[in-house]
Amino acid sequence: MYEPNTLLDKATELFWQKGYQATSMRDIQQALDLRPGSLYSRFQGKSELFEKVIVHYAEQILARLEQTAQSEDGFEATGDMFRQELIKPAELRYQRQCLLLNALAQSSKLEDRAAQALEHAMAKMLQGFIGLAAALQEKSLISGEVAPAQVGQWLQIQFVGLRNAAYFANDDEQVMYFIDKLIIDLQSEWPAS
Amino acid sequence: MYEPNTLLDKATELFWQKGYQATSMRDIQQALDLRPGSLYSRFQGKSELFEKVIVHYAEQILARLEQTAQSEDGFEATGDMFRQELIKPAELRYQRQCLLLNALAQSSKLEDRAAQALEHAMAKMLQGFIGLAAALQEKSLISGEVAPAQVGQWLQIQFVGLRNAAYFANDDEQVMYFIDKLIIDLQSEWPAS
DNA sequence: CCCTTACTTGAACATTTGTTCAAATAGTTT
DNA sequence: AAACTATTTGAACAAATGTTCAAGTAAGGG
Structure with missing residues (x-):
């Protein structure tokens, strides 16, 4: 019997890599060497599992944003946060994308409960920014x-973009260049709303 | 027998609304009142159909970008392009998203040929920017x-973000505000690469 | 009017997917 | 060791999906 966290971490990894629909319950079973019943004894079904994954994922993002907000050197910390989140080695390339945004693109196939969790997580992330x-x-x-x-909201726009x-960048310097530009633009003029 | 364009337009609409996987061949058949064979007599399969849809979609985006580039008043035209692409009535909300980005989120389930078309379309779009x-x-x-x-590339980042x-904005003014900010930042400082 | 060609029909197939469940096993308590 | 509970197993089901194909229908030329 797996630790609940091991199970959730592995599920998160798979959903992150392949998306909601493309990840089958069998994929998860295989990755963890589990039989169907064992999985269904812990989660009502795919929808609930995905819901848990979303909440888990959003918590991590939010924690990082709050930690950045509490930091001493604001710009440095903000830049670092972007760099940490966006610059990943090739084998973790999938982590450069956002699990929530990926899920959003397939939201038409999400059941109510997972769709609601997704919306809630997106709102939470915006609150963090x-x-x-x-x-x-x-x-x-x-x-x-x-x-x-x-x-x-502007910060979130930059984050998403x-x-x-x-995800497509060949080298890290390209990405870092745009993070520098972002820090500059934070300080540039803001239109009157 | 439908005009090829009617068929492709309807397929584009469906794929755009629901994504690649969530759109079944039956959905398309139903929307056009076609039987399976009729569809398969025009396209080898779902993969080829989607490929055609991607190419069709990318051509439209690229045309708009080139038209914007040729315009007299650069900033005005750029802002207008963003506004036209991003501000849509509620019933066309799905068009605020990008078909290519949606497809990208499910690329793990795309067959080689469609994945290649997608990559090519993304590169084309970047060239347009x-x-x-x-x-x-x-x-x-x-x-x-x-x-x-x-x-x-920076313009594309803004576009994607x-x-x-x-997609989530309640009113158009929110979006227009950030387009104004974008035009300002185009003119602000650029880091040394 | 017939023959050929092109297209359409609707049933069917194979595969994948989420999910269930009775039987077997492991774990714990008495 | 026995009795009871919790968990695991592996086969199975039902629904959905991409796709095929033989038979039917329409169109057009001779």
């Missing part, structure tokens, strides 16, 4: 005239 | 010291 934006303003690093919600770029 | 960047530099609207490839934001 808004918290980071507020922290940067607190330190007077960026203009206080813009609503933190705006800056936070960069994930796709990182 | 780079062309737009070069055109903006030609008009001396942005710094000529940065390689067009960098600016082009904004698509996701637009």
Whole structure:
């Protein structure tokens, strides 16, 4: 009998790599050397398992965002966070993508409960970015005239866009260049809303 | 017998709405009131159909990018292009996402031929953005010291990020705000590569 | 009117998938 | 060791999906 976390970690890895639909219960069973019943004795079904995976994944992202917000050197920490999240060795290439966004692309096949968890996780992630934006303003690093919600959403836009770029990037320097640009633009002018 | 374009347009719509895997051949047959054989007499299978859809879709995006690049007023045209692509009424919400990116999230289930078409389409799209960047530099609207490839890729990053934001946005003004920010940042400082 | 060609039909097949369940096994308590 | 509970096993089911194909229908030329 596996530790619950081992099981969830492996499931997360598979869903992350291949997406929700493309990952079959048999894939998970095989990866963990489990028989169907053993899996279904711990989770009601694929939907619930995926829901748990989403929550687990979102918690990790959120923790990293909060940790970044609490850091001393705001820009440095923000840049580091982006770099840590986006620069991965080739064998972990799949982690440059976002499990939540991948899931979103297949949300039409998600059952209600998983779809709801996904929406909730996305909202949580946005809250994390808004918290980071507020922290940067607190330190007077960026203009206080813009609503933190705006800056936070902008950060998330950059995050999403960069994930796709990182997925296709050949070398790390390309990605780091755009992270530098991001830090500059954080400090550049913000339109009047 | 349907016009080939009617058929491809409807298939595009379905794939765009629901993604590759979630769209079954039966869905397409039903939407066009066709029987299996009729569909298979025009396309070898789902893979080839999707390949045609991808090429068709990429051509449209590329055409819009090239048209934008040729426009007189560079920034205005660029902003308009983003607005046209991202601001859609609720019933066309699915068009705020990118068919290519959706497909990418499920690429593990794509057959070689479709995966190759997808990769090719993505590269084409990037070329379109780079062309737009070069055109903006030609008009001396942005710094000529940065390689067009960098600016082009940056534009694509913004495009991808904004698509996701637009998909979740409640009102159009939110999206337009970030497009304004984008135009500002185009003109702000670029890091030394 | 017939013959040939092209297209359509609708049933069927093979495979994959999520899921269930009675029987067997392992683990724990008395 | 026996009795009881919890977990695992492996076969099986039902539904969905991509695809095929022989038979039927329509179209057009001679």
